[in-house]
Amino acid sequence: MTDDRYQPPPPVPGALRLHLNEHTGGCSPAVLDAVRRVTTEHAAYYPNYEPLLQDLAAYLGTDASTIAITNGLDEGLLSTVVAAFRPDASSPGIPEAIVVPPAFEMYAIQTRAVGGRVISVPAREHFEFPIDEVLQAVTARTRLVFLTNPNNPTGLLIPRETIRRLARDVPARVTVVLDEAYYEFSGETFLPDLPAHANVVIGRTFAKAHGLAGMRAGCLIGHPERLEPIRNVIPTFNVSVLTAAGWRAALADRAYLAAYQRQVAESKALVYAFCERMKLEYWKSAGNFVLVRTGGDVPALVTGLADRGVLIKDRSSEHGCEGCVRLTAGVVEHTRQALTAMEEILCAAR
Secondary structure, eight states, rough: OOOOSSSOOOTTTOOOOOSSSTTTTOHHHHHHHHHHHHHHHHHOOOOHHHHHHHHHHHHHTSOGGGGGEEEEHHHHHHHHHHHHHHTTTTOOOOEEEEEEESTHHHHHHHHTTTTEEEEEOOOOGGGGHHHHHHHHHOOOTEEEEEESSTTTOOOOOOOHHHHHHHHHHSOTTTTEEOOOOTHHHHHOOSSGGGGOTTTTEEEEEESSSOOOGGGEEEEEOOOOOHHHHHHHHSOOSSSHHHHHHHHHHHOOHHHHHHHHHHHHHHHHHHHHHHHHHHHHHHHHSSSSEEEOOOOOOOHHHHHHHHHTTTEEEEETSSOOOOTEEEEEESSSHHHHHHHHHHHHHHHOOO
């Protein structure tokens, strides 16, 4: 990956994909059933998003006026950056976005893509969130602060009171972007606090827990006035009728979601037990993945697993993640397969 462009990992046909935190069990069968019911007329006409908006509002427990539908959360993040970085006489100069590494790569990539400056405020020791340092980094040029809760790649949560303090203490013009991509696994959300913090915009994706990564389903949630300039950036018909139909079916199949959540919890327990037995450092995760410090030659481990048909993510070059890999902990059968292969490689290297 360069500093200015995300480079997707090369495809490895037939490999077990535990490197992108996808739902390796696939989406609910109801999703494809719904897609098959899309008619030729539906495909020929511009979409009506009102039914999807109502379903999203019910799922999220909020009003439809607070939701902006996006083509994956990536589009929502980029639209937020573009809207925030428009010329503003009260915030002159090159606009800035604060990022707390280790963090999702797209925050910095999208900030630079539209001509902004990334202000990096690294996490403290043991990945503690650096609230005082973030607030000290805010300047007249700050437009955005990016947070991920739980964090990717650590899986750690930011205390809710810390988020409240940040939203309260930054200037009102600054938008706090709270990426809750892994909410379905953490159960922690700032949604109930939004009425008291109009400068917070929450991002959600339906790629992780609902298995819709390939359908590109995401949304932003925030105060209507804060969302309005972002809506002006998002294309009017940005989500296809096929995605809308499948998305509604995924939201309705709560049993399928619950079954996957149980598998994720069991898989994480398996990873923790493996790490303790192998004497590897790890972090208990609120996501569907685990960060593990394997030490040694991380690229060799990642390559060795790929040769065995298992893909995991090398995070060893990121702040605080020296010697670390991240693996998706989802379908239990897949987790067992990955851990068996990891043990073979790690034991051979000892």
